Amino acid sequence: xxxxxxxxxxxxxxxxxxxxxxxxxxxxxxxxxxxxxxxxxxxxxxxxxxxxxxxxxxxxxxxxxxxxxxxxxxxxxxxxxxxxxxxxxxxxxxxxxxxxxxxxxxxxxxxxxxxxxxxxxxxxxxxxxxxxxxxxxxxxxxxxxxxxxxxxxxxxxxxxxxxxxxxxxxxxxxxxxxxxxxxxxxxxxxxxxxxxxxxxxxxxxxxxxxxxxxxxxxxxxxxxxxxx
Numbered sequence: 001x002x003x004x005x006x007x008x009x010x011x012x013x014x015x016x017x018x019x020x021x022x023x024x025x026x027x028x029x030x031x032x033x034x035x036x037x038x039x040x041x042x043x044x045x046x047x048x049x050x051x052x053x054x055x056x057x058x059x060x061x062x063x064x065x066x067x068x069x070x071x072x073x074x075x076x077x078x079x080x081x082x083x084x085x086x087x088x089x090x091x092x093x094x095x096x097x098x099x100x101x102x103x104x105x106x107x108x109x110x111x112x113x114x115x116x117x118x119x120x121x122x123x124x125x126x127x128x129x130x131x132x133x134x135x136x137x138x139x140x141x142x143x144x145x146x147x148x149x150x151x152x153x154x155x156x157x158x159x160x161x162x163x164x165x166x167x168x169x170x171x172x173x174x175x176x177x178x179x180x181x182x183x184x185x186x187x188x189x190x191x192x193x194x195x196x197x198x199x200x201x202x203x204x205x206x207x208x209x210x211x212x213x214x215x216x217x218x219x220x221x222x223x224x225x226x227x228x
């Protein structure tokens with residue numbers, strides 16, 4: 001066989017081998033596809049609820065979020081538009097009992113397991129409505145204003161201050177703004193999401209008040225707190 005024939009045969013063998021390898025590679029690639037299936041979940045989420053407290057006296061309302069709807073880290077706000085004692089002025093011994101009705105509502109989405117009201121110490125100063133005249137008994141006037149707080153949410157009232165089952169007792173000097181201011185946090189039970197509790201706060205100047213108690217204002221800051 002001539003050398004040229006030998007070279008042509010070798011080229012044919014090489015080309016045939018390359019062609020076979022290429023066909024095998026393509027065939028192998030196609031055979032690896034197979035059937036498949038997949039699921040994508042694009043809306044996975046996890047949300048927190050809210051515990052937001054609303055206080056209302058008549059048409060006036062306050063919220064733990066303040067004037068807006070953003071819940072801050074403390075979720076507390078000062079409410080200067082509601083006077084829990086009703087803002088009574090020009091009262092004296094024998095004046096009618098002053099009643100203030102308050103509605104506290106959990107407007108959030110999580111049940112409140114513990115609900116309390118915590119009074120701060122009472123302080124007495126000269127009244128602005130009687131200026132320039134005021135009494136000298138600023139140290140004792142808090143003890144001359146009697147108070148009770150009753151939960152009237154259901155048909156069976158319960159006394160919050162002084163704490164006890166059933167309706168509150170008649171106003172007397174035994175329970176006054178001085179003793180109330182040192183009572184500490186008072187339990188109000190629980191408050192479910194969307195539920196309201198109705199409280200009636202009664203105050204009256206005690207019959208034991210003297211002329212030195214004229215023209216004075218007693219004040220007790222109160223904090224209503226709802227916890228999950």
